[in-house]
Structures are given as structure tokens and as C-alpha cells.
Amino acid sequence: MAWKSLDDLDLGGKVVLTRVDINVPVENGAVTDATRIERIVPTVKDILAKGGKPVLLAHFDRPKGKVVPGMSLRVALPALEAALGQPVAFAEDCVGPVAAEAIAALPAGGVLLLENTRFHKGEEKNDPEFAADLAALGGVYCNDAFSAAHRAHASTEALARLLPACAGRLMQAELSALEKALTDPARPVVAVVGGAKVSTKLELLGNLIGKVDSIVIGGGMANTFLAAQGIDVGKSLCEHEMADTARAIMTKAEGANCTLVLPVDVVVAAEFKAGSPNEIVAASACPPDRMILDAGPASIARIAAVFSAARTLVWNGPLGAFEIPPFNTATDAAARQAASLTRAGRLLSVAGGGDTVAALNASGSAADFSYVSTAGGAFLEWLEGKTLPGVAALDQA
Incomplete structure (x- = not known):
């Protein structure tokens, strides 16, 4: 495999657009199983340790390109903050001025979660313009969402071609395990x-x-x-x-x-x-x-x-x-x-x-x-x- 890991890129001072899968089960407004959230912690911590600013991109449920308040990623914030042991900022959109302003306000050592990428039709259509809007927000792309890697969506596929790209720790672990099991x-x-x-x-x-x-x-x-x-x-x-x-x-x-x-x-x-x-x-x-x-x-x-x-x-x-x-x-x-x-x-x-x-x-x-x-x-x-x-x-x- 020719993919790079977090160890192969200079993250110092850079906004790292980090695609994660935190599409977790929710009941009565609370996360009932935080396993997927817990598994992204090593990637976020490593980005912070290397001087990068982790900005999390994720989907939640199936809003089909429309803003559905009941499918906001805000529901994942408490579980995300508990897993990381620190506050996490939230932006009400994943592109445009709202996202850009939230990123600009992010202090060193801070973490930001952007709103559901699937609120935009361009996500599941793998639209180049939507991918370019995402890419404009950051300097490095990190994909830590192996569980979404079989989807050719803007935040999982097109975005990787627009910025220096690498696999996060969870993605790295998945690919390494599968290669050991079946490739050689x-x-x-x-x-x-x-x-x-x-x-x-x-x-x-x-x-x-x-x-x-x-x-x-x-x-x-x-x-x-x-x-x-x-x-x-x-x-x-x-x-x-x-x-x-x-x-x-x-x-x-x-x-x-x-x-x-x-x-x-x-x-x-x-x-x-x-x-x-x-x-x-x-x-x-x-x-x-x-x-x-x-x-x-x-x-x-x-x-x-x-x-x-x-x-x-x-x-x-x-x-x-x-x-x-x-x-x-x-x-x-x-x-x-x-x-x-x-x-x-x-x-x-x-x-x-x-x-x-x-x-x-x-x-x-x-x-x-x-x-x-x-x-x-x-x-x-x-x-x-x-x-x-x-x-x-x-x-x-």
C-alpha cells in the first residue's frame, strides 16, 4: 500500500481536516454506544501532539442532502468531549463562512467538530465543487473512517485528492490488520x-x-x-x-x-x-x-x-x-x-x-x-x- 500515515506529514500549525466515523447509536438524545467515538481518540491526540489543529468531518444518519435538526452531530458532542477529556467546539455547517470562522477561532490545542456533511447534497454525490469547498478550510487531510471508506463521497474520496493526505491511526490499524490477514x-x-x-x-x-x-x-x-x-x-x-x-x-x-x-x-x-x-x-x-x-x-x-x-x-x-x-x-x-x-x-x-x-x-x-x-x-x-x-x-x- 502506498498510503501515508500521520508520521509522514508535517502537521505543525496546520488545520487537519480529519474524516471520522462517529455515526453512533442514539436514544432520547444521548449516545448509547460510544465505541466509534473512543476509537478516534488516538488520531485526534496525535494530531494535537504534532502541533496540528484537528477539525472533524463526519456524517450522521441519512438526511439525504437536507438540513434535518434531529440528525445534527451536536448530539455526539458530550460523548466526544468525554472521550477526549477536553471541550470540543462545534460549527453549525461544514463549509462556507460559518465553518471558516469557527476554524479561525480555534485555539492551539483545541478540537472542532463540523456539522453533518450529509446535510449537503454534494457529499454523497462526491461533487468536486463541494469537495473543493471542504478543502479550502484546511491544509492537510486525514482519513480515519475506514468504516466509511467503501463510499465514494466527497469527504472520503474527492477531498483526499485535493490536499496532502494520510491515514489516521484507526484507518492505519484497520489496513495493517487486513493486509497481514489476507495480503501476505x-x-x-x-x-x-x-x-x-x-x-x-x-x-x-x-x-x-x-x-x-x-x-x-x-x-x-x-x-x-x-x-x-x-x-x-x-x-x-x-x-x-x-x-x-x-x-x-x-x-x-x-x-x-x-x-x-x-x-x-x-x-x-x-x-x-x-x-x-x-x-x-x-x-x-x-x-x-x-x-x-x-x-x-x-x-x-x-x-x-x-x-x-x-x-x-x-x-x-x-x-x-x-x-x-x-x-x-x-x-x-x-x-x-x-x-x-x-x-x-x-x-x-x-x-x-x-x-x-x-x-x-x-x-x-x-x-x-x-x-x-x-x-x-x-x-x-x-x-x-x-x-x-x-x-x-x-x-x-
């Missing part, structure tokens, strides 16, 4: 691909087959692969119409010497609810009136053996219906195994995706993974082998 990984490499539907992970599976040594398939996706082999999966979540596609994926994997790891035993129940009576059966013996909700102990043992032999792990998606115990058992066990191997220095583990992060947090294992990405769509598109506009712009800046 220590082998063997294992991927965990779970979730409800094969149809949503076709590009991911197609890209990974040529890059990893084995793929553990879990969740509803595994049911589709079992059914494609002629196995009755009862009332399980299953895309029966994807059987031909599943068989084609199995053939492709065999040709690429990539092992697909499917459940050999499963946990079945009559319904998906807490306390529902359940039993463990062979993967080929799901009763017609039951549904598969998790992988069984023999499957867990097989996954543990695959992990133990691996040097690199990439994880996207849970192995079962982890939201309701006891159907979180396989996901939790696999996560703890990966965490243990990582702590022991035997495994590089990189995970990402909304359900994945929630599952790893629930298992208590997230902190021990080498890297857990908060990016959803961007993480998935990277794993699919797609070019991310925000990253490509940094490469070419």
Missing part, C-alpha cells in the same frame, strides 16, 4: 464465514476460496450447504434455491485445495426461543419438525482443531443463532479458542461485521483478538476483494 498472511489461513444467507456472502466466499486454506461455514449458511448435499434440514433456515450455487462453491473449493468445514453434528429445537427444549443430533439426522440452531460438540471440536493448526484467522459471521442461549455455544467456544491461541502468540486473528462484533463481545473474547473491526460494509467489501474508494484515494494522493 502466515499460513495456514482459516476463515470463519457465518450468518443467515449464502446469497449475501457469495462474493466473499468466491474471493476467500483462492486465498485461504480452509473455511468454517456456520449459521443458516451451513444449512444451505447441507441441503445441497441432499441432507434434510427440517424446518431450518435454508436457501434451498441456492443449492446449485452451494454445490458450485464446493467444487471450486475442492479445485483450489480449500477445505470447507461444515457441521458434523447440530443442535436442533422445535422453535427459536429462550428455553426451547433442544437436542444434539448428527448433521444428517435433523428431524422434519425441528430446526438447526447451532453446531454440536463434535463440530466444535473439529473447528478447534482447525484453529489450532492455523496461523491466521479471518472471521465474519456467527456459527449459530447466538442471540439466544444455548444456541451461542459453538460461537462462544470457537471465539474463546481463537482468543486463547491469539494470547499465546500462535494466531493472528482479525474479525469484523456487526453480528460478529456483537457475538465476540458477548463471548468475552473480543479484547483478545488481534484486531476487531467496527466497520461493517467496508470490512466485508475488503474481504470480497473489492477496491475501497476511500483507501484507493489515499493510495493515489
Whole structure:
């Protein structure tokens, strides 16, 4: 990769337009999960330490190019100030005189948050004029929003081409982790691909087959692969119409010497609810009136053996219906195994995706993974082998 980091640019006395992702969940006017805000702190602190003036650019929700008071970034100020441990100034616009005056008034050591970039139509249209208006406000551009890097928007793509540009610490960490995991990984490499539907992970599976040594398939996706082999999966979540596609994926994997790891035993129940009576059966013996909700102990043992032999792990998606115990058992066990191997220095583990992060947090294992990405769509598109506009712009800046 050809991108620069904060260490490669002179920030002294310069306004650093810093694209961050603080599109956080809010209820009753208060931030309920400040994880994304907390993750930008190292970048902001480093810019300040290097004598720069961090001016934060961000989006919030989907105002679709209109000023929507209920979607103002002002709601993030208290959580941002708490994370940074200092006051943060706020400007009611992200371009024009209002933004320029707020920047001019920013003292050394100060931080400024500009209003929602998506209040302007030019943001999502990646409009050159809007990007030029943004660029006029600063001397350096820093992109710390990997989770928005799959969007070719003015503040994530066009702006990077108009100013000296670099990656922030969070972006740097994301890119470095992903490069280690897929670009030049220590082998063997294992991927965990779970979730409800094969149809949503076709590009991911197609890209990974040529890059990893084995793929553990879990969740509803595994049911589709079992059914494609002629196995009755009862009332399980299953895309029966994807059987031909599943068989084609199995053939492709065999040709690429990539092992697909499917459940050999499963946990079945009559319904998906807490306390529902359940039993463990062979993967080929799901009763017609039951549904598969998790992988069984023999499957867990097989996954543990695959992990133990691996040097690199990439994880996207849970192995079962982890939201309701006891159907979180396989996901939790696999996560703890990966965490243990990582702590022991035997495994590089990189995970990402909304359900994945929630599952790893629930298992208590997230902190021990080498890297857990908060990016959803961007993480998935990277794993699919797609070019991310925000990253490509940094490469070419």
C-alpha cells in the first residue's frame, strides 16, 4: 500500500481536516454506544501532539442532502468531549463562512467538530465543487473512517485528492490488520464465514476460496450447504434455491485445495426461543419438525482443531443463532479458542461485521483478538476483494 500515515506529514500549525466515523447509536438524545467515538481518540491526540489543529468531518444518519435538526452531530458532542477529556467546539455547517470562522477561532490545542456533511447534497454525490469547498478550510487531510471508506463521497474520496493526505491511526490499524490477514498472511489461513444467507456472502466466499486454506461455514449458511448435499434440514433456515450455487462453491473449493468445514453434528429445537427444549443430533439426522440452531460438540471440536493448526484467522459471521442461549455455544467456544491461541502468540486473528462484533463481545473474547473491526460494509467489501474508494484515494494522493 502506498498510503501515508500521520508520521509522514508535517502537521505543525496546520488545520487537519480529519474524516471520522462517529455515526453512533442514539436514544432520547444521548449516545448509547460510544465505541466509534473512543476509537478516534488516538488520531485526534496525535494530531494535537504534532502541533496540528484537528477539525472533524463526519456524517450522521441519512438526511439525504437536507438540513434535518434531529440528525445534527451536536448530539455526539458530550460523548466526544468525554472521550477526549477536553471541550470540543462545534460549527453549525461544514463549509462556507460559518465553518471558516469557527476554524479561525480555534485555539492551539483545541478540537472542532463540523456539522453533518450529509446535510449537503454534494457529499454523497462526491461533487468536486463541494469537495473543493471542504478543502479550502484546511491544509492537510486525514482519513480515519475506514468504516466509511467503501463510499465514494466527497469527504472520503474527492477531498483526499485535493490536499496532502494520510491515514489516521484507526484507518492505519484497520489496513495493517487486513493486509497481514489476507495480503501476505502466515499460513495456514482459516476463515470463519457465518450468518443467515449464502446469497449475501457469495462474493466473499468466491474471493476467500483462492486465498485461504480452509473455511468454517456456520449459521443458516451451513444449512444451505447441507441441503445441497441432499441432507434434510427440517424446518431450518435454508436457501434451498441456492443449492446449485452451494454445490458450485464446493467444487471450486475442492479445485483450489480449500477445505470447507461444515457441521458434523447440530443442535436442533422445535422453535427459536429462550428455553426451547433442544437436542444434539448428527448433521444428517435433523428431524422434519425441528430446526438447526447451532453446531454440536463434535463440530466444535473439529473447528478447534482447525484453529489450532492455523496461523491466521479471518472471521465474519456467527456459527449459530447466538442471540439466544444455548444456541451461542459453538460461537462462544470457537471465539474463546481463537482468543486463547491469539494470547499465546500462535494466531493472528482479525474479525469484523456487526453480528460478529456483537457475538465476540458477548463471548468475552473480543479484547483478545488481534484486531476487531467496527466497520461493517467496508470490512466485508475488503474481504470480497473489492477496491475501497476511500483507501484507493489515499493510495493515489
